[in-house]
Amino acid sequence: MSGNSHAQPSASLPAASPPTTTLGYALFATRWLQAPLYFGLVAAQGVYVYKFFNELWNLILxxxxxxxxxxxxxxAVLKLVDVVMIANLLIMVIVGGYETFVSRIGLQGHRDQPEWLSHVNSNVLKVKLATAIVGISSVHLLQMFVDVHHTSHHSLLWGTVIHMAFIASAAILAYMSGPMAEQGHRSGKGHAEGAGSGPGVDTGTGTGTGTGTESVVPAFAPSAGSSVSSVPAEFSFPAGSSFPVAAPTAVRAAGSIPAQAASSPYESRDGYDSRDGYETGAEARIxxxxxxxxxxLEEFDEEYPRVLDREAVARLGKLDFVGARRNVLFVGPPGTGKTHLAVGLGMRACQSGHRVLFATAAQWAARLTAARAAGRLTDELVALDAHPLLIVDEVGYTPxxxxxxxxxxQLVAxxxxxxxxxxxxxxxxxxWDEIFGGAAPAMVDRLAHHAEIVRLEGDSYRMRRATSAWAE
Known part of the structure; x- marks a missing residue:
């Protein structure tokens, strides 16, 4: 990376979409017509609350x-369970449907935010509704078999057939939701590639190997005419892939950085679904x-830095800071693992349902400069709100x-x-006044107000590996 403050990366981040037309805004505003429907479901939920306590009172008497x-x-207990399950279905439709199709509720950071709401979308919501209906049907069928002496064989037969139909439809819906999500992601990715967008390639950034490094390698193919140094084998591009995949390395046990559990028994930690080979939502976000x-994070060699608040890193690994809209700063000399920790937290955020965008400070400068030149800086900042976490790497390498x-x-504010x-x-x-001049005090004031600042100290991990290789 050049020391010239006007240096531009060889390619910039993707530009924001053009402003929505007035007609588009009008059509989009019609989503509020659905709001009364959800309030009607709230009233229906109140009816079920009354029904539940009425049944409970009769049972007690x-x-x-x-x-x-x-x-x-x-x-009687099965009836109560049935009422509760229907109420659960209602709250899922009310909260999830309103959040998905009408407007965000703004529960991020709320201590009672439902787990499923952080990664809900139309496909997920449909599958959850289908499984909830299967559960309700199961309870109804169980009621019929418990009271079999007062239930006709005709009712038992058709109850079983209907229940199996619910199971089959839920299974088909769950199976189709994966390929549908994959197709949508691939079409969006193809559109982005056709537009020639992609993050810039920082040819001056050194590449490092091993865990705990702060290495940065080109994320995508460089633009025509740019020169990029050779990429190490451990970050080579597999055939047909547009993303570098690290080769398997020995992972050092890190007691204070808990592992991230996979979202399903089939989904690996990097978001790849081993059942069908298609990209899951986590993989698309990554x-x-x-x-x-x-x-x-689990691959970070936390024993290497001489100074590192390992408890703070473990706390950040829970991602509470994203929901609370707080900031994180990793400060330390080159080669101490700042980028590794930033990418590790970003990967974990993607796996937890959050959208993330990563770029170096120079690439962010190019993106914001292009937006201002096009007269759409405000639209660009608003578009970035769709990403709960933005990562700005290598602040300070270039004034x-x-x-x-x-x-x-303006980005920080x-x-x-x-x-x-x-x-x-x-x-x-x-x-930071050495980097941003007179804008530094106001920027630092806002950035550090709600921030976790983690300091790292130690010799460069890359230099240590290079020295060890030379000694051998």
Whole structure:
């Protein structure tokens, strides 16, 4: 990377979509017509609450007066379970449907946010509804078999057939949701590639090997005419892939950095589904994030840095800072693992359902400069709100002119208490005036107000490996 503050990366990040037309805004506003429907479902849920307590009161009275036999108690309990499951279905439709089709509710960071809401979409919602219906049908069928003496064979037969139809339809819907999501992602990715967009390639960034490094390699093919140094074998591109995949390496046990559980028994930690070979939602988010390489927190050699708050890293690994819209800063000299930790947290955020976007400071400067030149800087900042986490790597390697520094200030100010920024820098915040000049104090004030600052100290991991190789 050149020391010239006006240096541009060889390619810039993808540009934002053109502004929506007035007609498009009008059509989009019609989504609010669905709001009364969801409030109607809230009233229906109130009816089920009344029904639940009415059934419970009758059960208690029959038990106290000795009028309830075992069959009645079992049927009554099943009715209560049935009511609860229908209420669960209603709340899933109300909250998930409103969040997906009408407007965001803004539950990020709320301590009671449902687990499923963080990664819900139309496909996921349909599958969850189908499985909930199967559960309700199961309870109804069980009620019929418990009270088999008072149920006709005709009803039992058709109840079983209907239940099996629900199971089959849910299975088909679950199977189809994967390929449908894959097709949508691939069409979007093809459109982006056809537009010639992609993150810039920093030819001056050194490549490193091993865990705990701060290596950065080209995320995508460079633009025509650019020169890129050879990519190490461990970050080579597999045939037909547009993303570098790290080769298997020995993973060092890290007690203070807990592993991220896979979202399903078939999905690996990097989001790849081994059942059918198609890309899952997590894999799509990882590709869209434009990480320079795939690095996991569990692979970080946390014993190497002389100074590292390992408890803070483990705490950040829970991703509470994303929901709370807080910032993270990794500060330390080159080669201490700042980029590895940033990518590891970004990968984990993608696996947890968050959209992430990664770029170096120079690439962000190019993107914001292009947006301002096109007169769409405000639209660009608003479009970035769709990503709960933005990662700005290598702040400090190149000083910026006054205009570019003000662009970074607008990015930080826009996301202040709205969404998270993760920044890596080789300089402490007190020296950011060397990078951003007069814009530094106001920028640092907003960036550090709600931030976890993690300091790393130690010799360069890359230099240590190079020295060891020379000694051998």
């Amino acid at each position: 029959r038990c106290v007066t000795g009028q309830a036999d075992e069959t009645y108690v079992m049927l 590709l869209d994030a434009r990480f320079p390489a795939r690095k996991l 910026f002119d006054t205009d570019t520094a003000h662009l970074f200030f 826009h996301r202040y208490e709205r969404a998270s920024l993760l920044v890596t820098s080789d300089r402490p915040l007190g020296r």
